[in-house]
């Protein structure tokens with residue numbers, strides 16, 4: 001029997017690839033292995049469900065069983081691949097050794113926690129990076145039977161989206177982060193402050209410029225200690241301090257990796273023959289974009305390559321849409337530090353243009369009503385991976 005084409009990871013990258021592959025090759029044996037439930041869900045919806053108190057089942061479009069049926073693939077759920085033998089073309093799951101013909105790594109990115117979780121409060125501290133995490137946090141919120149006091153640690157895209165969503169759901173939100181303003185890696189500070197103001201106006205409390213110092217049990221909740229000696233009382237803590245590509249498996253198999261992910265060329269080939277990578281775990285020709293449009297383009301290109309038409313991927317000038325209805329934000333961060341940010345607009349309707357030394361547009365950020373200009377500005381900006 002021919003060894004199957006094997007994909008590790010059933011997130012939007014892994015599933016997106018299988019879907020593209022099936023359109024091009026209805027017969028090839030394929031195995032999809034995933035450490036989670038294997039449900040087909042849209043990760044961006046995780047930070048929109050708490051406002052409407054959506055149960056986890058409403059976020060999953062299909063179960064793993066339905067996915068296996070639809071795509072005529074073997075799907076193994078709650079199964080962690082522990083090792084890859086690139087020379088023998090096998091992988092290991094517990095005592096099992098499985099052969100693969102070609103291997104694709106779509107293992108995503110994991111929350112990076114800047115502290116060791118204290119045992120005494122472990123059951124009240126969460127991060128929400130997949131549907132299983134959403135399930136656990138949803139249960140904890142519902143168990144309170146009243147609006148929760150939630151401390152959100154981190155005010156990047158994920159922290160801000162959850163903060164907005166939880167506040168819209170009636171919960172009392174406090175945000176803690178060392179940076180001076182929200183979305184520090186996506187927008188210049190002036191625009192970050194505009195979002196911060198909109199958050200404050202909606203009743204959230206922001207503790208910017210503050211580090212988390214301790215987490216301690218306090219009655220049924222958590223005391224969140226800050227580095228200035230202040231202490232916040234929370235029922236639950238949501239940690240959103242960044243995501244790191246899950247490269248350990250690839251690294252131990254001898255693939256070239258760095259903090260930016262598994263290194264691939266534009267055909268998504270890793271440094272080891274027969275192994276490709278895509279999605280949040282992949283650093284494609286020096287770029288790890290970590291959002292949906294690039295991974296879907298990668299899935300399309302890789303499906304063609306794996307079915308006999310070698311295809312390079314290109315990313316357009318695709319902006320990120322931050323789901324903060326209190327103040328909509330769109331950003332196309334420049335690939336390198338701009339010579340200057342030119343900021344225009346009034347109130348919270350702001351346009352920030354990142355320019356290089358020659359005055360050319362290399363990125364932008366928009367807030368409020370200015371987000372309408374995203375298409376026009378994206379047309380003038382350079383591609384992420386041209």
Ligand code: FAD
Nearest residue numbers: 009010011012013035036043044081107108279280291292
């Ligand atoms: P993941 O979804 O992380 O999937 C990784 C898979 O690998 C999982 O199935 C996991 O179980 C499996 N796995 C890992 N290690 C192993 C192993 N050893 N063995 C077996 N399986 C393994 N992007 C946008 O474009 N727009 C948005 O609005 C947006 N909103 C977002 C909101 C939130 C809250 C978050 C967290 C992200 C958001 N993103 C958004 C980013 C986007 O969702 C991700 O880029 C995308 O979902 C990543 O998909 P992936 O398949 O690469 O990784």
